[in-house]
Amino acid sequence: MEQQIITLTQVFRDLNRVANNSLFYFDGEKVTPSSSRVKLIFFDNFFKYENKFCSSHLLKVPKEELARNIENDFEDFPKSFVFVHNPTRYNGGERKHSADAAIVEFSRKFSDDTKICIQQDDAKPLPRRSFLLSTEQLGHLICMLYFREKGYIVQTPLGTYGKTNGSGVDDVIAWSSPVVNKLREFRFIGKGCHISELACLRWLGRETTLFTGPVNEEIILVEVEPYETRATGSSKDSGVQQLYRAADEQIAKKLFISFPFKSEDAGKIFEEIKNSGEAPTIGAILFNNKGVHINDSEVFPDKMSPPVIQKYEKYLKKEVLLNNFYFEEILQMIRELNLDTKNKGFDEVVQGFYKKIEEIPVDYVLEKLNDLI
Secondary structure: OOOOOEEOHHHHHHHHHHOOOOOEEEEOOEEEEOOHHHHHHHHHHHOOOOOOOOOOOHHHOOHHHHHHHHHOOOOOOOOEEEEEEOOEEEOOOEEEOOOHHHHHHHHOOOOOOEEEEEEOOOOOOOOOOOOEEEOOHHHHHHHHHHHHHOOOEEEOOOOOEOOOOOOOEOOEEEEEOHHHHHHHHOOOOOOOEEHHHHOOHHHHOOOOOOOOOOOOOEEEEEEEOOOHHHHHOOOOOOHHHHHHHHHOOOOOOEEEEEEEOOOOOHHHHHHHHHOOOOOOOOEEEEEEOOEEEEEOOOOOOOOOHHHHHHHHHHHHHHHHHHHHOOHHHHHHHHHHOOOOOOOOOHHHHHHHHHHHHHHOOOHHHHHHHHOOO
């Protein structure tokens, strides 16, 4: 009997609807990112340790190389992706839903410029080295794209929240503050953005549509797990329990668990999550072959969020936005800001400049960048 291949194309169709069909193009099961901005988010999640164009390496890319690659729309980047869910089943022994041979045969329907990404429960080797592996990476991507379209700046957290002797929440943070509207006013972003976009604004160019409206100052934390029992189990290191420990820090207004699932009824999983902890109830972003299933989080106390948001704003100014400037333009800013450079070494001047950038409003850097785009 031929094994059925579970594809997750509907997940991306759902995300595309949230974004007014601006994220992807589709051809059957193939998902094609529509822009360099979307590709940067893919880089950040699927090529984090092997490609310089993800956020962990982006600030070290020579400016000329960065400009050339964005202009050429990342020509070495896969044109399209096909996402396959191949969970492990426990039925008298451990086995995957689809045998490796069945997935390899399925992959032959697609050309070499299409990457096959397999969502599975563990990091065991894939049937072909050219395939992409996801245990949590796909969940990261889905959550980042979703909250980006909801008007947040999304990134990997700068630290781990809710960690005691075990694991903590360190997968996705979505945050907003008045800086979001400032970025919108210059059309540097649309509704929201991934942090990598802000490091490349000079070469990505402006968004075509101006979004306006009130922006809340808040944080959302997301914990991503590879499968349901690891997410909702009673262990102190389950995703749900990690989130409730993070809630005790009172920095996040909402918290979400995210994972792929095999059953047909997302409602039962939402109910199980509701019964797995004390009130308020965390939210969930689940996905399967039927699409994305979202249950909103209740509101948590977040009185400690202001200093955390300030930390992310300082990082945005110093480590991210400044990546858009060439050295001579940085020198001009040093002169404009009247920094004392007399009898100081290079490192002293740089540290003084960073400190000044952290202290002054973000408007200064944005206006300088606006003159260059």
